[in-house]
Amino acid sequence: MIKARVTVTLKNGVLDPQGKAIEGALDALGFADVGSVRQGKVFDLEIEGADRAKAESDLNAMCEKLLANTVIEDYTVSIT
Amino acid sequence: MKSAIIQLPGLNRDRDMIAALTRISGKAPVTVWQTETELPDVDLVVIPGGFSYGDYLRCGAIAARMPVMQAVAEKARQGVLIMGVCNGFQVLVEMGLLPGALMRNASLKFVCREVKLEVTNANTAFTRGYQPGQIIRCPVAHHDGNYFADAETLKRIEGEGQVAFRYAEGTNPNGSVNDIAGIVSDSGNVLGMMPHPENLIEAAHGGDDGRALFAGIRGKAA
Numbered sequence: 001m002i003k004a005r006v007t008v009t010l011k012n013g014v015l016d017p018q019g020k021a022i023e024g025a026l027d028a029l030g031f032a033d034v035g036s037v038r039q040g041k042v043f044d045l046e047i048e049g050a051d052r053a054k055a056e057s058d059l060n061a062m063c064e065k066l067l068a069n070t071v072i073e074d075y076t077v078s079i080t
Numbered sequence: 081m082k083s084a085i086i087q088l089p090g091l092n093r094d095r096d097m098i099a100a101l102t103r104i105s106g107k108a109p110v111t112v113w114q115t116e117t118e119l120p121d122v123d124l125v126v127i128p129g130g131f132s133y134g135d136y137l138r139c140g141a142i143a144a145r146m147p148v149m150q151a152v153a154e155k156a157r158q159g160v161l162i163m164g165v166c167n168g169f170q171v172l173v174e175m176g177l178l179p180g181a182l183m184r185n186a187s188l189k190f191v192c193r194e195v196k197l198e199v200t201n202a203n204t205a206f207t208r209g210y211q212p213g214q215i216i217r218c219p220v221a222h223h224d225g226n227y228f229a230d231a232e233t234l235k236r237i238e239g240e241g242q243v244a245f246r247y248a249e250g251t252n253p254n255g256s257v258n259d260i261a262g263i264v265s266d267s268g269n270v271l272g273m274m275p276h277p278e279n280l281i282e283a284a285h286g287g288d289d290g291r292a293l294f295a296g297i298r299g300k301a302a
Contacts, residue, residue, distance in 0.1 A: 014228060017186050017255070066145060069138055069174065071181040072228060 002047040002055045004079045008068045009040035043067055052079055081297055083109040083124040086152065088143050091130030091167060093276065100278035101126070104294040114146040124297055125155055129166030129221075129276060139182060139224045140170030149175055161205055161297060162270040166222055169262070169272030178265055178272045179237060180229035185222070186255025192221040195251040197261055197275060200243045204264050206271045207244050209296025215248050216289040218275035225274040227256035227263075237263055245273055 010016050016038050023037040045062075047055045059077040068075040083101050087094055094111075101124075102108045110120050119125060132143035143149070149171070156162050156177050164172040172178045185191060197218050199210040210216065229237065234257060237243060245262035252259045254274070262273025277290030 013230075015183070015186070015255075017184050017188050017226075021188055066137070066141065069141065069181055071173070071179075071230075072183065 002050065002052060002079055004045045004047060004055065004059055004077060006043040006045065006059060006063060006067055006075060006077050007040060008043070008063070008073050008075045010038055011072055011074050014072045055079060081105040081124060082107060082120075082122040083126060084112050084119055084122045085109040085126045085128060086112050086114065086148055086168075088114045088130075088132040088146065090132040090134055091128055093129035093166065093278070096276070097126055097128040097165070097278045100281050100290070100294060104281065104291060112148060114143070114148050116148045117151055119148070119151045119155055122160070124161045124163060125152055127152070127162075127164040127168030127171050128278075129168060132167055132171070135224070138170075138174065140167055140172075140174045143167070143171045144174035153177060156265070156267075156270050159267070159269050163206065164270075164272045165276055165278065166220075166225075166274055169274055170224065172270060172272040177270050178263055179233045179242075180227055180263070182224050182274070183226040183228050184224050185226050185253070190221075190223040191225070191253040192219075193253065194219050195253055195261075195275060196248040198246045198248040200246045201241045201264070203241070204244055204268055204271070206264065206293060206297060209292030209294075216292075217280060217287055218277055218290060219279045220253050220275045222254070222274055225254040225256065227254075227260045227274075229257065234258065240266060242266065244271060245275070 019037040019039045026034045063075040170182045173181055197216050199207050199214045202210045202212040242263050244264050247259040247261050264271050277293045280287050280290040282288055
């Protein structure tokens with residue numbers, strides 16, 4: 001069994017209204033040092049088998065085909 | 081004009097769209113469930129609005145990967161008219177049939193109200209029922225209608241006349257770039273728009289500004 005984590009974040013230059021709202025809320029809580037917040041998504045996956053190279057290539061394909069919208073998002077894959 | 085309408089779990093504007101198509105074209109659209117792999121021989125395929133798959137992952141993302149969408153993409157390649165409204169627009173960008181993406185409204189609020197639309201390009205298969213620059217009324221109801229495209233894509237779609245509708249008179253409800261409300265594909269046969277023209281087609285709706293869109297679509301046999 002291979003465990004992997006996929007992280008999807010907004011590309012630079014794409015406005016993130018949700019991140020902005022969170023930034024405002026943190027400021028309201030007194031965390032005045034927060035410069036900016038960008039919201040993203042994390043996916044934890046369990047993959048059958050032990051072939052790490054295949055898992056990595058499959059995970060990249062999953063990101064391209066579904067997990068990320070590459071028009072607006074970047075992704076990283078890490079296998080633990 | 082013969083039409084088909086795609087149905088998926090979580091869509092809720094399909095019946096409004098069926099009613100509009102039936103009244104204006106005189107023929108009820110064929111309804112096609114998401115698991116179908118073929119579409120009937122029609123002039124227009126519509127993906128209606130709603131919240132397919134509960135907007136999980138991203139709006140329209142899961143719907144865009146259902147089997148029927150491969151058939152929709154094939155129809156698009158053949159030049160058949162494809163129209164996506166609201167969630168349908170989100171599905172079309174997720175499929176890559178239209179450029180850009182639809183993001184959370186800048187206000188972070190769900191908007192349900194009437195807006196003004198400018199018919200930016202009246203020379204498309206979907207907008208020929210209107211005059212160029214005509215301002216029409218149209219309802220919107222969405223949480224993720226904030227159209228985004230990178231600078232290069234934006235320049236291209238603006239330059240090629242792919243912006244069909246723009247929010248007018250300061251009524252942009254979602255922060256979309258260049259006030260974009262609806263776009264067509266570079267081939268011109270695919271339209272995506274956030275507003276709901278099917279909800280303003282007769283006096284009982286309080287107006288019929290949406291009617292000309294459907295009335296202007298010409299079927300092969302019509």
